[in-house]
Amino acid sequence: MKKESCDAVVDQILAHYEHRPSALIAVMQDVQAQYRYLPAEAIEQIAEGLGISVAKAYSVATFYENFSLEAKGKHIIRICDGTACHVRRSIPILEALRRELGVSEKKKTTDDMLFTLETVSCLGACGLAPVMTLDDKVHPAMTPEKALALIDEIRKEESADA
Template sequence: MEAKDQKILDEILESHSYDQTAVIGIMQDIQKVYRYLPEEMLCYIAKKLHLSEAKVYGVATFYENFSLEPKGKYIIKICDGTACHVRQSTAILDEIRGFLGVTGAKPTTEDMMFTVETVSCLGACGLAPVCTVNDVVHPAMTPEKARALIQELKESPEAGEEANDEN
């Protein structure tokens, strides 16, 4: 693990007072920074919190919001609950996947900009069909609106920030 990553982890652990009972909050903070939970970081926090790696890994795999796989900068969730499904959310999913060149088995674009997921319900049934981008709800979606949204994200100034951050 790089020194800068270790420093970030130590800051996160310190902000939680190295409290074993805060392991979920610690993982949430790590995932906010890295967009997933790298295995080496789980091992590191297990050691620092005096927990077994199995216990930490068990927490990481139990909760659906945690990911052990890298995700894109923009996480797009398409609702496939009853209200959305009846209102053609599948066509929206197909449009987004086709436009970005991703699949259910490979949900993240090569450039790490987009991850496309389906969820059982986003709790916005009255706005169906809906999708979220980084937890911002986009109501009354259509395949055309979905394509325009993705294009807008691709062209946004923030889309280029990641490349600049690494220099």
């Protein structure tokens, strides 16, 4: 990402919120929606634009789990590993996806930046366990085979769009 493009995008978002410090979370959400994460340059620009310390901006960015300081893939996959999903075998789904995507617990995003695979403690759909979300769409009663089929479907769509 070019610094100039980050500057312009963040400036526009800050202006939308009239540079109000109370809008810090909303500003960060909008910036993350643009880049799929919060770039360091953007956090510094947000702090300056809102008249707050960079430390305060970082403390908010690291406190809330929905903010990411690392670039994420175009498609976000979340596997629930809460109690209901875990006992209904969410781990084999996670392992199958990790193998297929070439990611791990530490390396969550594919090299082509197409997918990010995350585990979450609960997706709030325990009656549908095991549950996976793909771009915030809930996929209930998931199996490793169904999960891999969804990945294949996305890859075909991406190839057709290219």
